[in-house]
Amino acid sequence: MSEPPLPAWPASAAALPDLDDAALVRLAARDERAFEALVTRHAPAVHRLAASMVGPGAADDVVQDVFISVHRGLRGFRGEASFSTWLHRIALNACTRALRARPSVPLDEAPEPHSPHDPARTGEQAQLRARLAAALQTLPPEQREALTLREIAGLDYAEIASVTGAELGTVKSRINRGRAALRTWLTRAGITP
Template identity: 35%
Template sequence: MPHLDDAYSLARWLTGDATDAEDVVQDACLRALSALDGAEVEHPRAWLLSITRNAAFTWLTKNRPRDLVLVGGAEDAEVQDGASSISEEASPEAALIEAADRRSVAAAIASLPIPFREALVMREINGLSYREIASATDAPIGTVMSRLARARALLIERLGRAPQ
């Protein structure tokens, strides 16, 4: 599965938890495997992310109260994943600032409403085109563009503008 990392990344952002994301991706892979016999897949990456998205929403509906589904909670996604891009040569001050920035961005993304969060993650983190996002979310391209614009505006608002 060449797009497994992208599926996991999307599931992690939607569920807010690495372990829950693994469960969602496992379910999505089983769904994809069972659908492969009769499916003509034009864009495999978007197809798998669409299945992952639907599996995540199904999982969230079954395992989380409604208010948590709407709010999300991926603040600790980077910490849970164990990923770190801090250079070993960075000063302790620079490392602290970079870690704080990463947590702020992750918290801001996690606070977005799910439709905006999923569009932003698919575009900026997974690198999908607008057409692929539209296919994965079953939304018109105009809606995808609108969601991305609103998600970016909300991020700017939540993170504040850089000093000029």
């Protein structure tokens, strides 16, 4: 089976956001603007995923590592899975490496950005995020990974199964068990889930 033909190069870089991921991936092999369009499209989601797993303080470094890895591996990307699935797997691997490299840095101690609008609410939200981060760290890695992909990255169960290599039923079970464990932990911490 032959690879689909490369799309015609858009007359301007402004047309790049209109292309789907598959077309951008094929174009990125010959032009950095297409790669930049992929980064622009996916960096916010990768950052949310990284911040939830390694903390906001380390998320920027993880995102940089992810897109360096993507850039290096793009020519070898075969398209057997969607680009998003491949990207999330790379992001999870980068998060795991970051957690192993700095196991003594708790997620809940990372500084939160300050909001000039409502300092009291910002403090409450930071405290809640810190508790949620601490609760997530109590989960087994497989549950934390599946739950983060579902709740933070917004992937559906089949996509999570593809990213993690687990069976669909296993993914559902991990998410359900993770949610139950989080609910119990948060209730014990005095937070109504």
